[in-house]
Amino acid sequence: MNHLDRLEAESIHIIREVAAVAQKPVMLYSIGKDSAVMLHLARKAFFPAPPPFPLLHVDTTWKFRAMYALREKAAADAGMELIVHQNPDAKARGINPFDHGSLHTDLWKTEGLKQALDAGGFDAAFGGARRDEEKARAKERIFSFRTATHRWDPKAQRPELWHLYNARHAKGESMRVFPLSNWTELDVWQYIARERIEIVPLYFAAPRPTVVRDGLLLMVDDDRFPLAPGEVPVDRSIRFRTLGCYPLTGAVESEAATLDDVIREMLLTTTSERQGRAIDKEAGASMELKKQAGYF
Amino acid sequence: MTAYQPDDLIRTDIRAYLAQHEQKSLLRFITCGSVDDGKSTLIGRLLYDSKQIFEDQLTALEADSKRVGTQGQAIDFALLVDGLAAEREQGITIDVAYRFFATEKRKFIVADTPGHEQYTRNMVTGASTADLAVILVDARKGVLTQTRRHSFLAHLLGVRNIVLAINKMDLVHYDRAVFDRIRLAYRAFASEIGVTDFKAIPVSGLNGDNIAAPTQNMAWYEGPTLIEHLETVPVDADREARGPFRLPVQWVNRPNLDFRGFAGTIAAGAVRPGDAVRIVPSGRTTTVDRIVTFDGDLNEARAGQSVTVTLAEEVDCSRGDVIAAAGDPPETADQFEATIVWMADEPMLPGRAYVLQLGTQTASATLRTPKYQVNVNTLEQTAARTLELNAIGVATLALDRPIVFEPYEKSRELGGFILIDKGTNATVAAGMIRFALRRAANVHRQHLDVTRERRAGLKNQRPAVLWFTGLSGAGKSTIANLVETKLARMNRHTFLLDGDNVRHGLNRDLGFTDADRVENIRRVGEVARLMTDAGLIVLTAFISPFRAERDLVRQLMAPGEFVEVHVDTTLAAAEARDVKGLYAKARGGQLANFTGIDSPYEAPEAPDLHVDTATESAEDAAERIVRWLLEREEA
Helix, strand or coil: CCHHHHHHHHHHHHHHHHHHHCCCEEEECCCCHHHHHHHHHHHHHHCCCCCCCCEEEEECCCECHHHHHHHHHHHHHHCCCEEEEECHHHHHCCCCHHHHCHHHHHHHHHHHHHHHHHHHCCCEEECCCCHHHCCCHHHCCCEEEECCCCCCCHHHCCCCCCCCCCCCCCCCCEEEECCCCCCCHHHHHHHHHHHCCCCCHHHCCEEEEEEEECCEEEECCCCCCCCCCCCCCEEEEEECCCCCEHHHECCEECCCCCHHHHHHHHHHCCCCHHHHEHHHHCCCCHHHHHHHCCCC | CCCCCCCHHHHHCHHHHHHHHHCCEEEEEEEECCHHHCHHHHHHHHHHHCCCCCHHHHHHHHHHHHHHCCCCCCCCCHHHHCCCHHHHHHCCCCCCEEEEEECCCEEEEEEECCCCCCHHHHHHHHHCCCCEEEEEEECCCCCCHHHHHHHHHHHHCCCCEEEEEEECHHHHCCCHHHHHHHHHHHHHHHHHHCCCCCEEEECECCCCECCCECCHHHCCCCCCCHHHHHHHCCCCHHHHHCCCCEEECCEEEEEECCEEEEEEECCECEECCCCEEEEECCCCEEEEEEEECCCCCCCCEECCCEEEEEECCCCCCCCCCEEEECCCCCEEEEEEEEEEEECCCCCCCCCCEEEEEECCEEEEEEECCCCEEECCCCCCEECCCCCCCCCEEEEEEEEEEEEEECCCCCCHHHHEEEEECCCCCCEEEEEEEEEEEEEHHHCCCCCCCCCHHHHHHHCCCCCEEEEEECCCCCCHHHHHHHHHHHHHHCCCCEEEEEHHHHHHCCCCCCCCCHHHHHHHHHHHHHHHHHHHHCCCEEEEECCCCCHHHHHHHHHHCCCCCEEEEEEECCHHHHHHHCCCCHHHHHHCCCCCCCECCCECCCCCCCCCEEEECCCCCHHHHHHHHHHHHHHHHHC
């Protein structure tokens, strides 16, 4: 077995284990490339049956339009139920990334996620996070225990030995499970190529309307984007290395229009993947704090 | 300093590069050593030399190095791998972290474990999935106590490839004599613990000597660099592929009536359609029909693959069963001698029931008092009554049912297990099966012609255990006595087991430590069970302060036969009454481990009967309990 085969087998094992021991699992689906790989692995794990759990998209209403389009198709192709949750509180208060800064992420994503998990009574939620993404993630377990208030305590993690995962928890407590823990960014791209997994076209370069804000190259995806007086979006050939809320996700100028091009560019690039995300630019330890509060 | 430098092939022929990269194998290894040995620096150096560090990370690293680094203006590689904010401030690592890097030949997953007090727990965790261990030694200090500890633990967890990285050679003038002396000292020690083979490499993590590239500083060294060795050493996974077929069933896949697949990860061996297999523990044999995957059926599957197989015949098979080579199936047993690594702050309690997970099986397990504890520093075996955090010992493990197993030496997947506390759900221990003490196949329960139903029928009653629990002085014995008197008047056959009385006979060897209290209740539970088999209504009056033990007794009985009666009184009320003068003694410090004073009482969460002594007299309570029991008999 080569390394991709081994990673695939380990992830399938993890996904099946959750289905076997959790009362009510759910798969967080963010529509990004890691989610696409995780969903593909879930389909493989239970073939010829569809995966025995629903997909959950915690929506902020600010994702790229191309993401919403793929979301419906991917769920239908997998034969899975798709739950979409939008935090009603954030909706009522009109929270948006332009006016509310970090409150946007906090309310739509962190609070929205907790609401959706509580409402569904889910005791295990799959997430597509990888350990190579960030230092705090490198220390998190594959089965990560959360208190009834969804908090993560990095000092009270359960030891994880062999391929034995302790998923036992009291009522109200839950597990976050990361089947891609041991994958790297290159593994994910190679697997997408090998398995011909459909991903959002925004990962490939195309001419798109853009403006520059605070050093980030942003795409004007719809008319909610507030332009300065006289400001006109400029068409540039761009693509995205990660996908999130379009006003918060920086693009890179690129001509890489095919998977081979994208992988080549990824291997030739000299900055790390999360650099394009505004959320990670805060203090070095910010991800750890967000995770403790319940962020995925 | 230069950051990530990509391979030329990426620019010129990405397809060829990817094809080459895809065929790489995977090696998982663990690094063992303390901060002082330069372990984080070594890992940082491996990442750096294998070009895994991006420009933005390097910029952050340079800034961090100047701010909190220990290398002056130079780059402090240790900062690359010290993850959590808390430990960055304290300058220590507190847990297991996993790092990833690749060279042209292999991909690597490194388990990085800290070198301080929590060491045993973390290292054992990291080593459980490792193919290889890099043991770091400071060239100035040579083989230390901790070197022995690391080697012992790596060997214990079944890591067969050992690298002795003799680090900081720059600080001993790259002296060959130093290297030779340490290598020989280590060899002598290694053979004592059963390590027959290891590779010694002289390195400097700080300067990069013999990490990725050979060095002129040590021209006398002719062996491979650290990375060369990691790239070429055989991977353990191949070892598992030999040996007889084992598929622990993880999930039964049944989308419709026409398909019934058994999904799991193959633990050992290989399988092809048509192979004869045996379902263990049932022993039924059949043949494999198909190996089903998303990408089409397979002609063969091997150890490490996650597959779904279908069988030629409809046989009973569910999660926890093992589908095995028909001619060479694994054994089943319910008692083992096992090596236990204790991982929780609360010490092991012999006799307490823990949840055991092994492969895809779950059972209820109790540990006997350890046979001995191993001092990981001296490797001496010493007597122990319990195991504390980070202690390693050998003990008998008894399960409530037989499980399918193999000795850990033969199989990590079917020989390694974890123990989970039933109350907190924390993983409290890891264990490795050494051998079965009593093969389940040889222990049949003797069949008795007079059944427990017959015995109960003769007495014209339904057996039960009325388990009175509560603080000392709550009135358990008083109420139990009244209940028994009333039942006797109604011609019911009863027996009252009283805490104080039992301690005069059956349990007179037990004291009042937590471990002894657990054993006290276990024995009483077994006696009560025999008495219900005899058809009796048993009443027990024991403080029985721990929920886990009361649950254990409940599990011993037939469903519905265990009736928990909580005699509920406030500590103040019990202490004011103090019939036996025990509270006064406990407060006076003459009586240790007294429930309610310096030992906890865990009240039942949902007792079958609840007596509030503040509002109900003993007589009324007894009357109510008897009525409840009579209604139960009629139900």
